Amino acid sequence: MTQAKQVRSFQLGSHVVNRLGYGAMQLAGPHVFGPPKDRQQAITVLRETVELGINHIDTSDFYGPHITNQLIREALHPYASDLLIVTKVGARRGEDASWIPAMSAAEIESAVHDNLRNLGLDVLDVVNLRLMFDVAGPAEGNIEESMTAMAELQRKGLVRHIGLSNATAAQLDQARGIAPIVCVQNQYNLAHRGDDALVDLTAQAGIAYVPFFPLGGFSPLQSATLQRVAAECEATPLQTALACLLQRSPNILLIPGTSSVAHLRQNVVASELTLSPRAVADLEGIGKQAG
Numbered sequence: 001m002t003q004a005k006q007v008r009s010f011q012l013g014s015h016v017v018n019r020l021g022y023g024a025m026q027l028a029g030p031h032v033f034g035p036p037k038d039r040q041q042a043i044t045v046l047r048e049t050v051e052l053g054i055n056h057i058d059t060s061d062f063y064g065p066h067i068t069n070q071l072i073r074e075a076l077h078p079y080a081s082d083l084l085i086v087t088k089v090g091a092r093r094g095e096d097a098s099w100i101p102a103m104s105a106a107e108i109e110s111a112v113h114d115n116l117r118n119l120g121l122d123v124l125d126v127v128n129l130r131l132m133f134d135v136a137g138p139a140e141g142n143i144e145e146s147m148t149a150m151a152e153l154q155r156k157g158l159v160r161h162i163g164l165s166n167a168t169a170a171q172l173d174q175a176r177g178i179a180p181i182v183c184v185q186n187q188y189n190l191a192h193r194g195d196d197a198l199v200d201l202t203a204q205a206g207i208a209y210v211p212f213f214p215l216g217g218f219s220p221l222q223s224a225t226l227q228r229v230a231a232e233c234e235a236t237p238l239q240t241a242l243a244c245l246l247q248r249s250p251n252i253l254l255i256p257g258t259s260s261v262a263h264l265r266q267n268v269v270a271s272e273l274t275l276s277p278r279a280v281a282d283l284e285g286i287g288k289q290a291g
Contacts, residue, residue, distance in 0.1 A: 007250045008271070012056065012208050013126045013161035013182045015084040019246055020271040021056030022049045022264070023212065023257035027071055028064040033097035035067055041259065046075035048261050050083060052268050058185075058210070058255040060088035060130075061114045062099075069118035077120045086183070087115045088165055090130035090146065101132035105149035112153050127153075128163040128185050131171060138168045138186060143175060151179040163208075169198050172207075183208035183253070189216055190226065190241055193287040203251040210253045214241055225286050229279050235269070242270035244283045 009016050027042040029035055036042045049057065061069050072085065079085065089111035092102040102111065108129070115124055129150055133141035153159045163183035164175055175181050184202055188195045188211035195209075202209045215238060223237070230240040242254055256267045275283070 010208055010251060010253055011206075012084060012086075012253065015055070015082065015125065017056035017084050017253065018054060018271070019250075019253050020054065020242070020268060021058060021253055021255045022054045022267075023255035024057055024059040024068045024072060025063050026257040026259045028067045031097045032063050033093065034064065036071075036259065039071070041261075042071050043075045045259060045261055045264055046072060048264055050076060050080060052265065054268070055080070055082045056084050056086065056253065056255070058086050059119075060091075061111060061118055062088070062091050062093050065093045066114070066118050069115060073118060073120045084125055085119060085121075086126040086128065086163070087119070087124055088128040088130045088185075089115070090128075090165070091132050099132070099135050103129075103132055103143075103146045105145055105152075108146060108149045109153060112158055116158065123157060124159050126161045126163055126182060127159045128165040128183065129175075130165040131167050134166075138166050138171075140168055140170060143171050144178070147175050147178040154179060163210075169201060172198070172201075181207060183210055185210040185212060187211065187213050187216065188245075189214045190244060190283050190286045192216060199249050199252065203249045207251065208253050209249065209251050210255060211245060212255065214238075214245060214254060214256055225282060229275075229282050233273065233275060233279060235273055236266055238263075239266060239270040239273055240275070240279075240283070242267065243273040243275050244280060246271065247275060247280060 010019055025032055059068050089108050090103050092100050094100050129146055133139040150162050161182045162179050165185040186195050199209050226237045230237040233240055245252055258264050
């Protein structure tokens, strides 16, 4: 992992967005299921998000389900012209809060209409196709039917731009043979670095790479390394981890989620934090230890 020149924004689809965005998943209830404990607090967080200059919000109608998108609509509709809402299709929720693949053409079309309705939109700017061959992580599988359905919805004018989530490099290649891809959203953080090559590949292609779970997978030892570097940088561990990811490559866009206004404000500071080469090297060691 090499240190990249820090840039503040990136072109995602038709929008130029700040590289530090917001993920709305945590606004739903426990296990991303059901309503939030405090609905008004969720509304306040969303409104504070745009007040802080964040113009990239990540969501999905299977968060809740439906809950998160309905909260976004209540808090922010009519939407500012510079606000990009990115959503996902490809899964649905069971009554037990399980995550169930929903990647057929009919299911994808239905999910797009659910997102349009609950967000109060006529067209979705960016829709990520969440690949569900393995819920735990990317797994190879043919995505022709799903991507053809996405391309048809794009042709109809319901979707402007298409992305992938939980995808392999081979699936990205297959998808790009069917329609342009503007972003890839996979798990990636200081300890989970299996996508290093994909980060570089997407950067070369001008495709955004959007990590989720930016702190996921740390053991106590690795967490201790992050705590030490953060203290040296006079920042929180989360701010430090986010800043390191921003310095990894200029095509990385971050969508840390929170249901707390205080945590949201702390996250925004990460975009102003520049880590020294030594700090970056120390944090790189977390991934080497994990590997």
